[in-house]
Amino acid sequence: MEEVRRMRPLLGTYVEVFARAADAAPAVDAAFAALALAQQRWSTQDPASELSRLNRDRQIAAGRDTLRLLRLARRMMTASSGAFDCTLGSGSVQDIVIGSDRVRLERHAQLSLDGIAKGYAVDLAISALRRAGAASGWVNAGGDLRVFGDARLPVVRRELDGSMRPLGVINNAALASSRVNDEADDFPALIVGAPHKGVHSVMARFAWRADALTKVAANTARADRANAVARLGGMLMEMQ
Amino acid sequence: MSNPHRNWHAFFLPVAALCAPSAYATDYLTVAQAQAQMFPGARFAEATLKLTGEQKDRIKAASGMRQRWDEQKVWRADKDGKLQGWLLVDEVIGKHEFITYATAISPEGRVTGVEILSYRETHGGQIRDAAWRKQLVGKTVADPFKLDQDVQNISGATLSCRNVTDGVHRLLAIHQLYLKG
Numbered sequence: 001m002e003e004v005r006r007m008r009p010l011l012g013t014y015v016e017v018f019a020r021a022a023d024a025a026p027a028v029d030a031a032f033a034a035l036a037l038a039q040q041r042w043s044t045q046d047p048a049s050e051l052s053r054l055n056r057d058r059q060i061a062a063g064r065d066t067l068r069l070l071r072l073a074r075r076m077m078t079a080s081s082g083a084f085d086c087t088l089g090s091g092s093v094q095d096i097v098i099g100s101d102r103v104r105l106e107r108h109a110q111l112s113l114d115g116i117a118k119g120y121a122v123d124l125a126i127s128a129l130r131r132a133g134a135a136s137g138w139v140n141a142g143g144d145l146r147v148f149g150d151a152r153l154p155v156v157r158r159e160l161d162g163s164m165r166p167l168g169v170i171n172n173a174a175l176a177s178s179r180v181n182d183e184a185d186d187f188p189a190l191i192v193g194a195p196h197k198g199v200h201s202v203m204a205r206f207a208w209r210a211d212a213l214t215k216v217a218a219n220t221a222r223a224d225r226a227n228a229v230a231r232l233g234g235m236l237m238e239m240q
Numbered sequence: 241m242s243n244p245h246r247n248w249h250a251f252f253l254p255v256a257a258l259c260a261p262s263a264y265a266t267d268y269l270t271v272a273q274a275q276a277q278m279f280p281g282a283r284f285a286e287a288t289l290k291l292t293g294e295q296k297d298r299i300k301a302a303s304g305m306r307q308r309w310d311e312q313k314v315w316r317a318d319k320d321g322k323l324q325g326w327l328l329v330d331e332v333i334g335k336h337e338f339i340t341y342a343t344a345i346s347p348e349g350r351v352t353g354v355e356i357l358s359y360r361e362t363h364g365g366q367i368r369d370a371a372w373r374k375q376l377v378g379k380t381v382a383d384p385f386k387l388d389q390d391v392q393n394i395s396g397a398t399l400s401c402r403n404v405t406d407g408v409h410r411l412l413a414i415h416q417l418y419l420k421g
Binding site for chain 1: 248264266268269277336339341354355356359399400401402404405408
């Protein structure tokens with residue numbers, strides 16, 4: 001078994017991939033390729049991405065991964081009563097029409113997948129590692145991370161005051177964090193009201209869910225936060 | 241949506257620690273390893289650029305980025321007598337991070353790879369919360385976890401890779417101005 005660990009700039013952040021496999025370097029390359037493809041498809045920054053084209057053209061032909069991502073986003077928006085919201089402005093889930101091979105947006109709905117796409121990309125990269133024969137590893141996209149196999153990843157979080165707080169060791173799970181300072185521009189997709197200041201970390205089985213649930217955490221009052229996240233399949237990491 | 245009573249503690253080991261690391265650092269590749277990976281089978285010749293003030297101004301004008309360093313590390317990659325491209329090693333300094341990275345550029349001026357060689361992130365030190373720190377004193381570490389090993393940063397706000405992507409644009413300008421045949 002060999003071990004390879006690499007870091008590259010992607011998805012607007014630094015992404016680290018670690019793989020333990022008989023032939024680890026190609027597995028790591030496959031993971032980065034999956035991440036690059038995700039960026040190409042769902043970036044809000046890139047006017048040529050599928051997402052940008054959908055927002056502009058109102059309808060696109062879409063492949064399996066895009067359809068799945070949109071279904072997950074729409075389902076989470078409904079299940080969270082809008083605490084997770086993939087629409088910008090006044091859109092609703094009904095405006096997102098998902099067919100077997102295409103997607104259409106109705107009325108004036110505009111989508112942002114910033115609250116879920118990075119986590120989903122991490123999941124795709126983990127799948128790529130597995131398909132390439134990796135026995136264990138992780139993908140860490142600037143804090144949206146997932147660990148599989150017998151790998152154990154110690155994690156530390158930067159707090160609002162800049163200090164570093166050790167969170168623990170992750171094994172066979174995903175973790176995501178979102179920070180809310182005073183500025184609301186950390187969150188491109190907001191519902192009514194401002195998110196709650198703080199750093200919110202959520203564990204889940206899949207990175208897409210951990211990612212999406214950090215938005216639920218940030219948009220839920222403290223007293224309800226842990227329950228809201230647990231009802232949606234995650235665990236809020238509460239630190240005293 | 242799913243089972244709210246899932247036992248998360250099978251997937252998460254709380255850390256008992258007496259201190260937090262003051263810096264996080266990982267070395268991924270040496271220059272030689274990056275060369276071998278990014279231009280397999282090639283031979284490398286050092287072609288370090290020593291830049292005058294005027295040259296630095298031209299780089300700034302072409303890329304929009306300030307050329308901080310007077311010296312830019314460059315290697316020319318050749319295979320079977322044919323130019324394969326250029327490997328440039330650069331450093332960027334951010335608010336909390338210091339990163340050394342390699343960029344592979346094809347003879348025509350296309351980026352064919354970017355690899356972080358070393359990543360260092362620093363911060364102002366201590367565990368912030370005195371009450372939390374008190375909880376940890378006297379505890380034993382159930383899991384053999386040493387905080388002075390590699391510790392992953394998961395910054396609450398995503399750390400932007402803007403510094404490196406800006407750097408790559410600057411390196412492309414350098415290639416266009418001073419390396420391209």
